[in-house]
Amino acid sequence: KNEVEQSPQNLTAQEGEFITINCSYSVGISALHWLQQHPGGGIVSLFMLSSGKKKHGRLIATINIQEKHSSLHITASHPRDSAVYICAGSQGAQKLVFGQGTRLTINP
Amino acid sequence: DTGVSQNPRHKITKRGQNVTFRCDPISEHNRLYWYRQTLGQGPEFLTYFQNEAQLEKSRLLSDRFSAERPKGSFSTLEIQRTEQGDSAMYLCASSSPRDLSSYNEQFFGPGTRLTVL
Numbered sequence: 001k002n003e004v005e006q007s008p009q010n011l012t013a014q015e016g017e018f019i020t021i022n023c024s025y026s027v028g029i030s031a032l033h034w035l036q037q038h039p040g041g042g043i044v045s046l047f048m049l050s051s052g053k054k055k056h057g058r059l060i061a062t063i064n065i066q067e068k069h070s071s072l073h074i075t076a077s078h079p080r081d082s083a084v085y086i087c088a089g090s091q092g093a094q095k096l097v098f099g100q101g102t103r104l105t106i107n108p
Numbered sequence: 109d110t111g112v113s114q115n116p117r118h119k120i121t122k123r124g125q126n127v128t129f130r131c132d133p134i135s136e137h138n139r140l141y142w143y144r145q146t147l148g149q150g151p152e153f154l155t156y157f158q159n160e161a162q163l164e165k166s167r168l169l170s171d172r173f174s175a176e177r178p179k180g181s182f183s184t185l186e187i188q189r190t191e192q193g194d195s196a197m198y199l200c201a202s203s204s205p206r207d208l209s210s211y212n213e214q215f216f217g218p219g220t221r222l223t224v225l
Contacts, residue, residue, distance in 0.1 A: 004150075033213075041145075041197050043216035044110070086150050095141065095164065096214065098150030 003029065004089050006099035014107055019074040021085050021102045029089030032070045033096065034061050037084040046072070046085075077106045110134075112217035114200050120223045121190055128186045129220045133202030140183050141214060142175055143199040144168065151199055157183060190224045197221050 003026045013019055025032065031050040037043045047054050047061040049070070054061050058077075063070040074081055087099040111134040121127050133140050138159050143151035154173070155165045159180040169175075172190075177183040187194055198221075201214040 035216075041199070041219035041221065042110075043151075043199065043201075045213050045215070048213055088150070095153045095156060096143075096151075098143075098152070100148075101150050 003091070003097045004087055004099040006087050006102050008102060009100060010103045010105075012105045012107065013077055015078055017077050017106075019072075019077050019081070019104065019106075021072045021087075021104070023070045023072070023087030023099055025068050025070070025087075025089045027068075028091055029068070029097070031090040032061075032063050033088040033090065034070075034072045035086040035088060037086060037101070039083075043086070048090075074104075079106045079108050082106050110215040110217070112200060112202055112215050114198075114217040114220050116220060117218060118221050118223075120225065122225050123190060123192060125190055126186065126188045127190055127222065128184055129198055129200075129222075131183045131185070131200030131202075131217055133182070133200070134204075134215055135181070137202035137204045137215070138180070139203045140177055141201040141203075142183070142185050143201065145197040145199060145219070146195075154185075154198075187222075190222075192224045195222055195224045 005024045007022050033048045034046040049063050058075045060073040082105050084101045086101045088096040091097050113132045115130045141156040142154040145151040157177040172188045175185045197219045199219045200217040203214045
């Protein structure tokens with residue numbers, strides 16, 4: 001069993017829809033990261049959180065430490081949000097353990 | 109552009125050849141990571157450096173793989189006797205934690221895509 005599990009693997013929605021991507025993680029993960037990867041490979045860090053909720057523009061990330069669960073929400077989705085979204089956990093202070101990624105496609 | 113650069117961006121090689129990739133991190137970052145990503149999967153940790161010291165290596169890093177960061181700045185990842193299973197995107201990231209016990213955001217390079225024929 002992977003230490004970080006994401007769902008869904010693929011998500012297609014219409015422009016304007018509210019998007020939720022879920023991430024569950026195991027014991028030993030001290031902080032949770034949400035990353036965005038566009039075609040071609042470049043990865044950008046969106047959020048790092050160990051408690052509560054963070055918001056940046058139309059993106060919101062939440063984490064529930066007791067349930068070991070995090071969600072990434074996108075409000076008023078737009079075709080430019082189409083990308084792979086990856087959840088990753090900090091294992092100790094040294095490295096990231098990644099989920100499989102969620103491929104998001106927003107159709108106009 | 110995150111400030112982390114990788115070269116080359118693409119490498120096509122024949123099975124059995126050696127390849128070397130380079131990563132230039134953000135200049136003040138003391139921590140440097142290497143990851144490997146195969147198609148449709150999330151990245152997997154390979155190794156990381158704190159300054160010039162290689163502090164951890166994944167069991168994925170077989171004896172054909174070696175990484176160096178000789179002066180604590182740029183890093184190289186070499187794969188000897190490449191195999192078709194080595195075909196992947198090799199990603200580098202850097203960060204600047206306050207101390208060994210803390211953790212902060214990693215900045216990723218664009219990756220080097222390796223194809224082994």
